[in-house]
Amino acid sequence: MTTTIHNSQMIKHLVMKDWALMKKSIAAYMLAGIVTLGIMGMATAITFNIAAILMITLLIVIGARSAIESIVNEKKEQTLPFILSLPVTPQDYAFAKLLSNLVLYFVPWLILVLGMLVIIVSTPIYNGVIPLVILVSAYILAAYCCYLATALLTYSEGFTISVMIVTNLLLNGFIILIMRLPELNQTFEAATASWNATSLLILAALITFSAAILLLTGILQKRLTSFL
Amino acid sequence: MQNYAFEMRDVSIRYPHFSMENLNLSLLQGQVMGLVGVNGAGKSTTIRILMGLVKANAGEVKALGYDLPSQQVQAKYDIGFASDDMRLYKSQTLQWHMDFVQSIYPKFDSAYAKDLLKRFDLIADQKIKGISHGQRVKACLLLVLARRPKLLVLDEPTTGLDPVAREEVISELADILRDDERSVLFSSHNTHDIEKLSDQIAFLDKGKLLALQDKESYLESWGRFRCQVKDTASQSVVGAVSIIRHGQIAEVVTDQWSEGYAKQLQEAGFSVLEQHRMSLEEIFVANVKRSR
Numbered sequence: 263m264t265t266t267i268h269n270s271q272m273i274k275h276l277v278m279k280d281w282a283l284m285k286k287s288i289a290a291y292m293l294a295g296i297v298t299l300g301i302m303g304m305a306t307a308i309t310f311n312i313a314a315i316l317m318i319t320l321l322i323v324i325g326a327r328s329a330i331e332s333i334v335n336e337k338k339e340q341t342l343p344f345i346l347s348l349p350v351t352p353q354d355y356a357f358a359k360l361l362s363n364l365v366l367y368f369v370p371w372l373i374l375v376l377g378m379l380v381i382i383v384s385t386p387i388y389n390g391v392i393p394l395v396i397l398v399s400a401y402i403l404a405a406y407c408c409y410l411a412t413a414l415l416t417y418s419e420g421f422t423i424s425v426m427i428v429t430n431l432l433l434n435g436f437i438i439l440i441m442r443l444p445e446l447n448q449t450f451e452a453a454t455a456s457w458n459a460t461s462l463l464i465l466a467a468l469i470t471f472s473a474a475i476l477l478l479t480g481i482l483q484k485r486l487t488s489f490l
Numbered sequence: 491m492q493n494y495a496f497e498m499r500d501v502s503i504r505y506p507h508f509s510m511e512n513l514n515l516s517l518l519q520g521q522v523m524g525l526v527g528v529n530g531a532g533k534s535t536t537i538r539i540l541m542g543l544v545k546a547n548a549g550e551v552k553a554l555g556y557d558l559p560s561q562q563v564q565a566k567y568d569i570g571f572a573s574d575d576m577r578l579y580k581s582q583t584l585q586w587h588m589d590f591v592q593s594i595y596p597k598f599d600s601a602y603a604k605d606l607l608k609r610f611d612l613i614a615d616q617k618i619k620g621i622s623h624g625q626r627v628k629a630c631l632l633l634v635l636a637r638r639p640k641l642l643v644l645d646e647p648t649t650g651l652d653p654v655a656r657e658e659v660i661s662e663l664a665d666i667l668r669d670d671e672r673s674v675l676f677s678s679h680n681t682h683d684i685e686k687l688s689d690q691i692a693f694l695d696k697g698k699l700l701a702l703q704d705k706e707s708y709l710e711s712w713g714r715f716r717c718q719v720k721d722t723a724s725q726s727v728v729g730a731v732s733i734i735r736h737g738q739i740a741e742v743v744t745d746q747w748s749e750g751y752a753k754q755l756q757e758a759g760f761s762v763l764e765q766h767r768m769s770l771e772e773i774f775v776a777n778v779k780r781s782r
Contacts, residue, residue: 269563275594282586283579340577344630346543347571348594349563 269354276350276358277365280332284366287331291324292370299377305385317378318398318433321371325406326426328367329413333359337417356414356483360476363410368403375399390452393461394440400468401436405429407472411479415486440464493519494552495641495673496540501549503535510535510697513549517675517690519640522667524684524705525677526774527694533677534573536694537645540675541571554641567595570639572630574646580619584612584629588636595637603636610658624655631659635666642666644676648683656683663687681771685709691770695778705770712773713747715755716740716764723759731780743768743776 298320302313336342345355378395381387409425416422440446440461449456497516503509510532517523527533538544539551542559551558556565578587584607592598607614610628612621621629627647634642647663648656660683667674667687678684684691691708693700701708719740727733729746740760744751752762768776 272563272594275590279590283581339580340575341579343543343571343573343576344578344633347541347566347576347634348591349566351542351559351562354563 272350273358277362280362295374303381305387321402325367329410333413334419334422388451389455390449392455404468404472407475411475495519496553499550501546503546519673521689522674523690524688525692531694532697568640570634570637571643572634574649576630578618583615583617585614591633597638599636606632624651642674681774685770693777695781700777700781712745712768714766715742715762717760717762720759727758
C-alpha cells in the first residue's frame with residue numbers, strides 16, 4: 263500500500279485515462295437514465311413499473327460495461343502490456359482500476375438512485391417504496407462489487423460474465439424475497455418511507471458485503487505473481 | 491567498476507509446463523543484447539521478470555541500479571518496453587496516446603516523436619483501429635523511443651512485420667543504437683535482426699541459457715567442415731558439436747573454430763574438403779539441437 267500512496271500521481275493518470283475512454287458511454291447511459299426518470303415521473307403504476315425495470319437494467323448494464331470494458335478488455339485486447347510498461351506496479355494498476363471503476367460506476371449509480379428518490383418524493387408515487395428502491399439498488403451495487411472483484415482478480419471474461427449471470431439471476435430471487443417479507447411489503451403503499459429492523463439489517467448486510475468484497479480483492483491482488 | 495544496464499542473478503521460475511532455473515544474465519550499459527530462442531524458450535518470461543510483470547520464485551533482478559520488482563516504478567521511468575503482443579486503445583488516435591505518454595514522462599521528446607511520425611509514415615490523428623499491424627508496431631516503438639529511455643527492452647519487435655516495415659524498424663533501431671549511453675535488450679527468433687543489431691548474443695532454450703557471448707567472437711568460434719572420412723577415422727573429434735555422416739562424406743560442426751582445427755580434423759581421420767563460417771541462424775539451430 264505504501265508504494266500505491268507514493269505513486270498517487272500515476273494512479274491519477276490511470277483513472278483519468280479510464281475516464282477519457284469511458285466518458286462518452288457514461289454520458290449516453292446518463293441520458294438514458296434521465297429518460298427513464300422522466301417515465302417514472304409520469305407517476306402511474308404502469309410507468310413506474312416500466313421505469314423500474316428499465317432502471318434496474320440500466321444500473322446492471324453500466325456496471326457490466328464498466329467492468330468488462332475497462333478491466334477484462336484491457337487484457338483481452340492486449341492494452342495491458344502497454345499500461346504495465348508505464349511507471350506503475352501491477353498493484354498500482356489494480357488499485358487505479360478499483361478506484362476508477364468505483365467512481366465511474368458509483369457516481370452514475372448515486373445520481374440515478376438519488377434521481378429516483380427525488381421523483382418518488384416529488385410525485386404522487388407512494389413514498390413507501392423508497393426502502394424497496396434503495397434495497398434493490400444496494401443489491402445491484404453489491405453484485406457489481408462481486409463482478410468487479412472477479413474481473414480484477416482473474417481478468418477473465420468467462421469468469422466475470424459467469425458472476426454477472428449468477429448475481430443477476432439472484433436479483434430476481436432477492437426482489438421476490440423482500441416483496442414477500444411482511445415487515446416490508448405492508449409499508450409499500452404507505453405515504454411515507456418506513457424503515458424497520460429487517461430492512462435496515464438487509465441494507466447493512468449489503469453494504470458490509472460490498473465493502474468486504476472490495477477489501478478482500480485488495481488483499482488477494484497483492485498475492486498475484488503474474489499480471490499478463 | 492562496471493555499470494550494468496541490468497543484472498539477473500540465479501533467477502528461477504516454475505510453471506506447470508515450463509521452468510527456468512538459476513538464470514544469470516547481465517548487460518553492460520551501452521551494449522545491445524539479442525536474446526535468441528525458439529517459441530517457448532523463455533525469452534518473454536525473462537523479459538517479463540525484468541519488467542516486474544512476473545515475479546520470479548527465486549533470484550535477484552536489478553535494472554539501472556534499481557531492485558526489481560520492488561523499485562520498478564523508479565526503474566520504468568528510464569526503461570522503454572514494447573512487445574509484439576502490445577496493443578494500443580483502438581478507439582483513440584496515436585496523438586491521444588502520445589499526449590497520454592507525454593503527461594507521464596517529463597523527458598518525452600515531442601520533436602523526436604514528430605520526426606518518428608514522418609520516418610515511420612504514421613498519421614497522428616488516425617484512430618488505432620484503422621491502422622495496420624506494421625503501423626501499430628511502429629506506433630508502439632514511437633511511444634517508447636520518444637521517452638528517451640536509458641534501457642530499451644523489446645520483446646519480438648519485428649514479429650509479423652512485412653519486409654519493408656521490418657527494415658524501417660531495424661534501421662531506426664540501428665540509428666538509436668549509435669547512442670552509446672543507451673542499452674538495449676531485444677528478443678527475437680529472427681536471427682538476421684539479432685545479427686544486424688547486437689553486440690552480445692544470449693541463446694535460450696527450454697528456460698536454460700545455452701550461450702552468452704559477444705557477437706563477433708561467438709560467430710568466429712563456429713564453423714562447418716565438409717570432410718572425406720578415412721576408414722581409420724575416429725567416431726568423435728574434440729570440439730565437434732555434431733558429426734553427420736553420409737557414407738564417406740561427413741559434415742562436422744564445431745564451436746571451437748581456429749586456423750588449426752582443420753589440422754586437428756585431419757589427424758582424426760577427416761580430410762577437409764571445404765570449410766565454411768556459419769550464420770547466426772545455423773549456429774542457433776546447431777546449438778539447440780546439441781542441447782536437446
